Amino acid sequence: MPELPEVETVRRGLTPAMEGSLLVRAELRRPDLRFPFPADFASLVSGQRIVSLGRRAKYLLIDLEDGNVIIAHLGMSGSFRVEDGVASEAPGDFHHPRGKSEKHDHVIFHLEGVNGPARVIYNDPRRFGFMDLARRDVLANHAFFRELGEEPTGNVLDAAYLAARFAGKAQPLKSALLDQKNIAGLGNIYVCEALWRSGLSPLRAAGTLVDAKGKPKAALVLLTEAIRTVIADAIAAGGSSLRDHIQTDGTLGYFQHSFSVYDREGEPCRTPGCGGTVARVVQAGRSTFYCPKCQK
Numbered sequence: 116m117p118e119l120p121e122v123e124t125v126r127r128g129l130t131p132a133m134e135g136s137l138l139v140r141a142e143l144r145r146p147d148l149r150f151p152f153p154a155d156f157a158s159l160v161s162g163q164r165i166v167s168l169g170r171r172a173k174y175l176l177i178d179l180e181d182g183n184v185i186i187a188h189l190g191m192s193g194s195f196r197v198e199d200g201v202a203s204e205a206p207g208d209f210h211h212p213r214g215k216s217e218k219h220d221h222v223i224f225h226l227e228g229v230n231g232p233a234r235v236i237y238n239d240p241r242r243f244g245f246m247d248l249a250r251r252d253v254l255a256n257h258a259f260f261r262e263l264g265e266e267p268t269g270n271v272l273d274a275a276y277l278a279a280r281f282a283g284k285a286q287p288l289k290s291a292l293l294d295q296k297n298i299a300g301l302g303n304i305y306v307c308e309a310l311w312r313s314g315l316s317p318l319r320a321a322g323t324l325v326d327a328k329g330k331p332k333a334a335l336v337l338l339t340e341a342i343r344t345v346i347a348d349a350i351a352a353g354g355s356s357l358r359d360h361i362q363t364d365g366t367l368g369y370f371q372h373s374f375s376v377y378d379r380e381g382e383p384c385r386t387p388g389c390g391g392t393v394a395r396v397v398q399a400g401r402s403t404f405y406c407p408k409c410q411k
């Protein structure tokens with residue numbers, strides 16, 4: 116499943132082809148993905164100029180000039196590729212191999228851009244992805260977005276914000292960080308990585324990071340910084356693979372990560388001088404990787 120940095124990489128990769136282009140025609144090759152397309156989706160978006168490409172949590176937001184926004188979610192196996200008739204621009208090493216079978220090309224956006232015609236193709240073998248359409252002026256109240264917490268990429272996510280969320284909570288820290296009402300788009304991998312970087316156990320109660328006055332303890336300040344940098348580093352890594360693979364065939368958005376603790380059960384902890392071993396526990400049905408020796 117793509118995590119937030121991959122979705123952000125997809126957004127950045129699609130932007131040159133899509134932003135400012137005319138969406139001449141949306142071609143739907145089936146009536147549904149995970150959900151049916153909205154009624155008249157193709158006719159509503161066809162003929163519209165694309166104003167901008169945004170992102171909220173793991174949703175791509177394609178703003179059209181008439182005030183509609185295409186909401187696209189990649190689900191488990193969704194991906195986009197850009198074809199401009201010269202090269203198939205599709206950066207990224209593959210964390211998991213992606214099917215490129217054209218039978219899974221479900222949506223084709225036929226574009227007229229500043230550099231000529233292009234096609235942006237949505238491929239999704241497992242069809243857990245979906246697309247929806249909403250008005251920009253009421254988007255914040257849309258069911259997907261109205262309860263979402265702050266982005267881990269912006270300046271709004273700070274220790275005071277998390278302290279207000281975590282105060283008095285006996286909930287394990289890992290679960291509190293995965294709660295999308297607290298932080299939007301933060302997933303299992305990057306929660307594990309941020310906890311490791313800040314030396315905090317995923318098992319401790321979230322409320323233990325908040326003092327009696329409701330203020331963040333120093334550990335929560337460190338954790339907040341770790342969340343922001345782990346996401347920023349992953350986006351930067353995706354951005355570099357984007358540049359490296361700009362002329363190769365593949366698909367936007369899935370790049371090889373290098374994790375410090377995630378998926379490293381039984382391997383030596385990489386904290387300098389620790390000497391511990393990475394352990395795996397299951398919390399709320401998800402694997403948590405951490406070092407019991409240096410994460411307290």
Ligand SMILES: [Zn+2]
Pocket residue numbers: 384385386389390391392406407408409410
């Ligand atoms: Zn360790």
